[in-house]
Amino acid sequence: MIRVSDLKKAFGRKVVLDGITFTLGKGESLVVIGGSGTGKSVLLKCLLGLETADQGKIEIAGQIRPKPHEMAAHVGMLFQGGALFDSLPVWQNVAFRLLRGPARLGKAQARELAVEKLARVGLGPEVSDLYPAELSGGMQKRVGLARAIAGNPPILFFDEPTAGLDPIMAAVINALIREIVTEMGATAITITHDMRTLRDVADRVAMLHEGRFYWQGSADEALSTDDAVMQQFTQGRTTGPIPTLR
């Protein structure tokens, strides 16, 4: 479903991705962990075509280096801050793609589908006419999640899904992601620093360190490995091989 080989990306002299290679099969959930500024979001943006990779091969749902508009039918994305459109009410945010393009639905049908997706993420129909600014952070994440799954895409990307949320809300979002990924049979990539997300969402874990997938394994292995880099990161130690000033 997703094949990436020797992916490289640099900004000026700063090499961010230095030969990322991995394959992700249908229905697999990969969680990518790594320190701030190590290129996790850049990796997702390269996969989505929002950033142009300097080198390497990206194949998603059978398409080589697809453009963002070609990806829309295949990929749903939950952005870190939700990235909801301020000028549109919640239901139009969720149904954004369904209301536009050659295969667009009628307004009533799109609204019905949006309300259905909102219900799937635990939000009632009374939310659908509110604007994003009227929602709490947790509700915005849920709306972003509803928008990501609105077109039933076979691939889902989540960028820091629990960032800025309290532990209870973070657990709720993690559980929702796991349920939705499982019931849709979707292939998922989640970027996170949150060890709870790692435990709840991952089939596989990859540690992005110095531009490469430094370590890969299961969630249990990630939390019990003897590797010093992994231990420092997963246990949040201030001393170890990962510099704290970066």
Added chain:
Amino acid sequence: MGAVLSLFGATGRSVAGMMGGIGRFVAFAAIAVSHLFRPPWYGREFALQLIQIGWLSLPVVGLTALFTGGALALQIYAGSARFSAEFAVPSITAIGMVRELGPVLGGLMVAARVASSIAAEIGTMKVSEQIDALRTLATEPMKYLTLPRILAATLAMPVLVAVGDAIGILGGYAVGVSRLGFDGPTYLRNTVDFLEFWDVASGMVKGAVFGFLVALSGCYFGMHSGRGAQGVGEATKSAVVVASVLILSANYLLTEAFFSA
């Protein structure tokens, strides 16, 4: 010698940077306009922008024109009285309004109101990843955000200019009749008799060009906004400054083209 060389170097870098900026701005304009000829088009966005840019700018353009027309009548009266040519006040006020002050001051007021709001809105969308989100939802931001704004401003500005012209002439009329002792019907007859079609049309053409430049500047700096509040603030400031300078320079070029002997 070293100081002279470094001065030349710095000047060269500044000029090269400015030329690069102009090139990017022109390329951005060409890409934005090219979307006019390629579907899909977003009619709802265009209609919304017509209201935002056109309808909601009416109060500021109208008030600017009203006071400018009044002040212009006072100034022309004071000047023409030196040559006993007070009769020329209505015609010169009208010509001054429709050819120059209506479009230029209207354009500058719209630049302050619209270029800033477009740059701040699009800049915030960029910073909060809404532009990226649009792309992942198969929606081209240049088509969805830029084209409707540029088209709406280009079409709304001539109408704003025409309304501003009428209000400006009315301001001159009010001052002429109430303060300068003109007879109302005579003032209006002098205004209408001396105004030619091209006087009004040239101002409206200028308005269309200024509207295009205002929206283009807002969209360009919004799309190229830096990170955070400072980046959006900088983009907003640049959008207004560049739009204003472009309006004044385009006004000179258009005046040369339309009215030079």
